[in-house]
Amino acid sequence: MSKHSAIELLEAAAEARKNAHSKYSKFSVGSALxxxxxxxxxxxxxxxxxxxxxxxxxxVALTSAVAAGHKSFQAIAIxxxxxxxxxxxxxxxxxxxxxxxxxxxxxxxxxxxxxxTHFMEQLLPERFHFNP
Numbered sequence: 001m002s003k004h005s006a007i008e009l010l011e012a013a014a015e016a017r018k019n020a021h022s023k024y025s026k027f028s029v030g031s032a033l034x035x036x037x038x039x040x041x042x043x044x045x046x047x048x049x050x051x052x053x054x055x056x057x058x059x060v061a062l063t064s065a066v067a068a069g070h071k072s073f074q075a076i077a078i079x080x081x082x083x084x085x086x087x088x089x090x091x092x093x094x095x096x097x098x099x100x101x102x103x104x105x106x107x108x109x110x111x112x113x114x115x116x117t118h119f120m121e122q123l124l125p126e127r128f129h130f131n132p
Contacts, residue, residue: 006105009034009077010112016042016057017079017109023047024054028109029080031057033065036072041065058090062097073098077105079112091124 009032017030024047031043043060058078065073076094078086085106086094094102100121107115120127 010079010105010107010115012040013077013079014109014112016044020044021046027081029057031061032077033061034074035065035070036074056087056090058086059093062093071097075103079107079109081109083108095120095124095127
């Protein structure tokens with residue numbers, strides 16, 4: 001995986017998690033998204049009193065990367081209070097940009113060295129594709 005190992009990405013996600021605004025759920029999440037050129041974009045969950053306006057850490061990282069001109073990615077790492085894979089909305093947004101063998105590393109903030117790796121194809125089989 002280029003210049004960054006899964007552990008390095010998880011450590012970056014753990015740092016991003018510290019900036020989470022999770023005053024409603026009390027469930028803090030951080031993410032680190034690795035682009036094809038080796039750049040890393042961070043995200044954390046940002047909750048809102050109007051719960052539907054909450055944005056997940058994964059989508060914060062991805063939209064920041066896209067806003068900076070990146071649309072090709074190598075991997076993402078997600079660190080939460082406990083082991084948690086991306087929600088359905090994040091899976092579909094990631095699927096827009098990521099191939100089936102895209103690795104998704106997830107870990108608990110208690111122990112980022114013990115992590116699981118899933119792949120987009122596992123997380124969102126038969127995902128929706130639009131081909132105009």
